[in-house]
Amino acid sequence: MEWTRLLSTKRQRPGRHQDVRSADTDLRSEFEKDYHRIIGSASFRRLQDKTQVFPLDKSDFIRTRLTHSMEVSSLAKSLGQNIGESILAHKKDTSFTPGMKEDICNILQCAGLIHDIGNPPFGHYGEFAIREWFERNLPVLKYHGTPIEELLEEQMREDFYHFEGNAQALRLVSKLHFLVDENGMNLTYALLNTIIKYPVASTQIRPKSGDIREKKMGYYYADRELFEDIVMETGAGNCRHPLTFILEAADDIAYKTADIEDAFVKGFITYHSLRDELRKLQNREKKLAVPEQAEWNRFRPADKLVELYERAKKNGVDNPGDYAVKNWIVKVQGVLIGYATSGFTTHYDEIMNGVYKTDLFADTPAEGLVKLLGEIACKCVFKSETIYRMEVKEAVMLDNLMDRFMGAIIKYDDPAQKLNSIEERLVSFISNNYKKAYRYHAEGQPDIYRLYLRLLLVTDYICGMTDSYAKRLYQELNAIMA
Structure with missing residues (x-):
């Protein structure tokens, strides 16, 4: 696949003729x-x-x-x-x-x-x-x-x-x-x-x-x-x-x-139930043998949640669990953006050749966390x-x-x-x-x-x-x- 075609501006109905004035003023x-x-x-x-x-x-x-x-x-x-x-x-x-x-x-x-x-x-x-x-x-x-x-x-x-x-x-x-x-x-x-x-x-x-x-x-x-x-x-x-x-x-x-x-x-769910589920994941995957392990260890989802909780307590926040969970969500989104980016660029040739068969988190350290978040929501909410x-x-x-x-x-x-x-x-x-x-x-x-x-x-x-x-x-x- 080629970007020149993938980014096609064609529409079902071709654009109507524009006069010079409208063409000059609409620069979108x-x-x-x-x-x-x-x-x-x-x-x-x-x-x-x-x-x-x-x-x-x-x-x-x-x-x-x-x-x-x-x-x-x-x-x-x-x-x-x-x-x-x-x-x-x-x-x-x-x-x-x-x-x-x-x-x-x-x-x-x-x-x-x-x-x-x-x-x-x-x-x-x-x-x-x-x-x-x-x-x-x-x-x-x-x-x-x-x-x-x-x-x-x-x-x-x-x-x-x-x-x-x-x-x-x-x-x-x-x-x-x-x-x-x-x-x-x-x-x-x-x-x-x-x-x-x-x-x-x-x-x-x-x-x-x-x-x-x-x-x-x-x-x-x-x-x-x-x-x-x-x-x-x-x-x-x-x-x-x-x-x-x-x-x-x-x-x-x-x-x-x-x-x-x-x-x-x-x-x-509560702060404590989320923390416990994340600890299970962290313990399961701490021996993960992938090149990105060092970067993943710097994040460590359960430890990051606890760190935010302790910071809130130290600063006298009224509800440290609320502070920890909501700020943890922001941190996780940043980490997942990074892994999705690397997932696409790592598999760039496969994607462009139409042979890549899975999502961008597959075979990255983030795969387990993405799966776990879905399991928590399913178990605690949807069921x-x-x-x-x-x-x-x-x-x-x-x-x-x-x-x-x-x-x-x-x-x-x-x-x-x-x-x-x-x-x-x-x-x-x-x-x-x-x-x-x-x-x-x-x-x-x-x-x-x-x-x-x-x-x-x-x-x-x-x-x-x-x-x-x-x-x-x-x-x-x-x-x-x-």
Whole structure:
């Protein structure tokens, strides 16, 4: 892969002709224009009311998808600066220029903002609930007397069984943001390619292959032509775009550390429980035989946490545990940025040749810490009774919304079937932008493909909901007083 193609400024709709005056006054790069398109979009604003970990939380401190996305954006840009400078300083690639460094920073900043923009309400559990709804219902839902599962082509069917927020992100920014025309936000291909974490279709998922790009699907059957156009333009083909590795590292750093901090603030973990878990890791890995061991020993995560705690006590801080954990998070982020940078530059040739199969922390001293942070969050938060109770409520709401809207949408736009009065009202609730996008892409298409697009229309609508809207709509449809 070559940076001259990877950093493609092509868009679905070419830029309109500009007069001399506008060309002289707008000095932004194409990727800086992407940033302003994203920031000004309603889809981005809605992230402020979407769950990161704790749904509908009333605390001002706890992160939402919006604050998480902003943190990922910041970390991704920082990583881009570090990695770009390293490529230049060590002459890793003679074709790489200072201008390219600036471009990758701008692309990564944008990618961080939209990497979760397709996620449904109620966090990642929302994805599970939607997938499981399709597993239960596609075999029994019928269209003109035949189970829909039997009517859909293989990839159409697998799209629903492997429903994925990452694939929904590409769909949202490229088609559903239907304001000017059918091209969505009309973002650059370099940016769109960067947010495609898994450049495979739903029929090509191989989670046990050992190749990270095959872990999940990256695009829907409905968006396959756009995907092919993007990867042909950038030259990435079915490989991951190099910037995707950097985006993923920024996401890992952001949520692995933020989940710990939010869990601490909510009381799911304490200073002492975190210290004890880190000591186990430190004792396990103190004989780690890697070149970076000396640098890792200077950090020693458990010792650093204790050092911060003792400093707080010495300085008379009222809550030394709070001081220690929050400052430790900042220190860890700095260390992980360093290892992600070295991970990319160390494996630069493999990444650029499309043969690197894992994340940037693999086989570094930071790998164990990243894994441990995820395990702590899973054990202390995600598998807690409090979260389980929330998720059961969320599943009830999402199942009910899927039941109601799917029942209506199967009949919608089908001359052979008539919507009843309730179904007509349900369809009227769906965003006109989404229905306009459906009509544009369904025009002249075969009946089964139109049915497939209508099923996607419901997931488009539900994924566009905020947590509060999904809860409120569920209550209204079920005549539940708030």
